[in-house]
Amino acid sequence: MQYHAFVIKYAEIGIKGKNRYLFEEALVKQMERVLEKCEGKFSIFRVSGRIYLNAAGFDFDETVAALQTVFGITGICPAVCIERDGDNKLPDINGLSQEVIKFIDGVYPDKNKTFKIKCRRVDKTYPLDSMEAAAEIGAQVLDAYPEMKVDVRNPDILISVEIREKVNIFSEIIPGPGGMPIGTSGKAMLLLSGGIDSPVAGYMIAKRGVEIEAVYFNAPPYTSERAKQKVVDLAKVIAKYTGKVRLHVINFTDIQMYIYKECPHDELTIIMRRYMMRIADMIAAQNKCIGLITGESIGQVASQTMESLMATNEVVQDMPVYRPVIAFDKQDIVDISLKIGAYETSILPYEDCCTIFVAKHPVTKPRLEVIRAHEKRLVEKIDELVQTALDTDEIIELEV
Numbered sequence: 202m203q204y205h206a207f208v209i210k211y212a213e214i215g216i217k218g219k220n221r222y223l224f225e226e227a228l229v230k231q232m233e234r235v236l237e238k239c240e241g242k243f244s245i246f247r248v249s250g251r252i253y254l255n256a257a258g259f260d261f262d263e264t265v266a267a268l269q270t271v272f273g274i275t276g277i278c279p280a281v282c283i284e285r286d287g288d289n290k291l292p293d294i295n296g297l298s299q300e301v302i303k304f305i306d307g308v309y310p311d312k313n314k315t316f317k318i319k320c321r322r323v324d325k326t327y328p329l330d331s332m333e334a335a336a337e338i339g340a341q342v343l344d345a346y347p348e349m350k351v352d353v354r355n356p357d358i359l360i361s362v363e364i365r366e367k368v369n370i371f372s373e374i375i376p377g378p379g380g381m382p383i384g385t386s387g388k389a390m391l392l393l394s395g396g397i398d399s400p401v402a403g404y405m406i407a408k409r410g411v412e413i414e415a416v417y418f419n420a421p422p423y424t425s426e427r428a429k430q431k432v433v434d435l436a437k438v439i440a441k442y443t444g445k446v447r448l449h450v451i452n453f454t455d456i457q458m459y460i461y462k463e464c465p466h467d468e469l470t471i472i473m474r475r476y477m478m479r480i481a482d483m484i485a486a487q488n489k490c491i492g493l494i495t496g497e498s499i500g501q502v503a504s505q506t507m508e509s510l511m512a513t514n515e516v517v518q519d520m521p522v523y524r525p526v527i528a529f530d531k532q533d534i535v536d537i538s539l540k541i542g543a544y545e546t547s548i549l550p551y552e553d554c555c556t557i558f559v560a561k562h563p564v565t566k567p568r569l570e571v572i573r574a575h576e577k578r579l580v581e582k583i584d585e586l587v588q589t590a591l592d593t594d595e596i597i598e599l600e601v
């Protein structure tokens with residue numbers, strides 16, 4: 202069966218009035234963005250609470266895969282859409298039944314199946330109501346294909362017939378990613394490292410419609426060009442779902458060396474992480490972001506005890522820190538990482554600037570007043586070093 206149309210389903214609950222309009226606008230824009238990269242001619246129509254995609258000369262699998270990266274879409278239904286005739290009339294019930302019979306033949310060559318017709322009459326001028334139309338179409342299908350049987354509880358094939366501005370016939374609903382379209386919330390700054398957790402955290406927040414900008418702290422020559430490339434590749438994975446991602450690469454070497462020189466080594470990780478948060482907060486504010494995102498998860502490593510989280514959280518002045526994987530087990534994070542296509546890249550070996558100078562026994566329960574006191578030892582040069590790091594911010598724009 203060669204389809205030429207898709208009915209795009211999205212969660213309609215809770216988006217009424219103006220919000221609904223904005224939601225649909227953003228969804229269409231995101232669909233256009235991904236379809237631009239697919240072969241074929243596409244046109245998107247928004248008609249009274251439905252989004253339709255007409256397609257010609259396209260590759261089915263490529264198109265569906267692209268649509269599956271658009272947040273907001275809950276279902277992609279390959280459909281046969283029957284337009285109104287010149288008199289603005291839809292086919293009568295016999296005509297409609299014939300279309301459904303043709304549809305079944307096209308999609309299901311093997312008729313030894315149970316089925317159910319689910320009708321939804323939105324156009325109330327149509328002479329039969331939903332129940333009557335379903336019963337009539339079902340009867341005509343049985344006439345045409347005596348080997349088929351009706352099963353209203355658990356049918357092999359559920360055929361939806363929507364009587365609206367046009368008639369839509371579909372049976373398959375390919376799941377979309379769900380969530381909210383990008384552009385319906387604000388923008389947040391993701392602290393993106395080369396690990397498994399932060400790309401997943403970025404994906405999860407983006408899925409709520411949030412635009413993503415990212416920051417990576419590297420420490421050349423202690424961290425390699427390859428480690429940086431890995432982060433670039435992970436930012437690209439996120440860009441596949443969000444569109445363009447701006448990645449800030451911050452040279453953290455001098456700050457790290459200075460902390461190493463002045464502060465107790467067992468507090469190095471925690472103090473470094475505090476400076477990362479401070480700098481991320483500043484870059485975020487300068488770039489109109491209204492939230493930070495990290496891949497922190499309680500208890501996963503020594504630097505993520507609740508005490509450590511309190512210490513890294515304390516220094517953020519301007520905005521909330523979103524930690525979507527905070528209560529996830531590692532395996533749950535890995536599952537999402539696999540699903541979104543980040544895992545292969547995340548598990549490549551690399552040097553992390555957090556592990557280069559790491560102490561054998563880092564503090565796991567930092568006391569804030571102690572950390573604050575030790576940070577005072579940095580007073581002479583730290584502002585200047587932070588300023589230099591900000592001034593030498595390398596911005597890489599990534600798009601897939």
Ligand code: ATP
Nearest residue numbers: 392393394396397398399416417418495496497504
């Ligand atoms: P990930 O798998 O995301 O690297 P992790 O379990 O290794 O996380 P940590 O190294 O303790 O955890 O880092 C916690 C969070 O801090 C990361 O999820 C990330 O958001 C941020 N982070 C750590 N290192 C960097 C870095 N070099 N650049 C940017 N952000 C970082």
Ligand code: MG
Nearest residue numbers: 394395396553
């Ligand atoms: Mg890490």
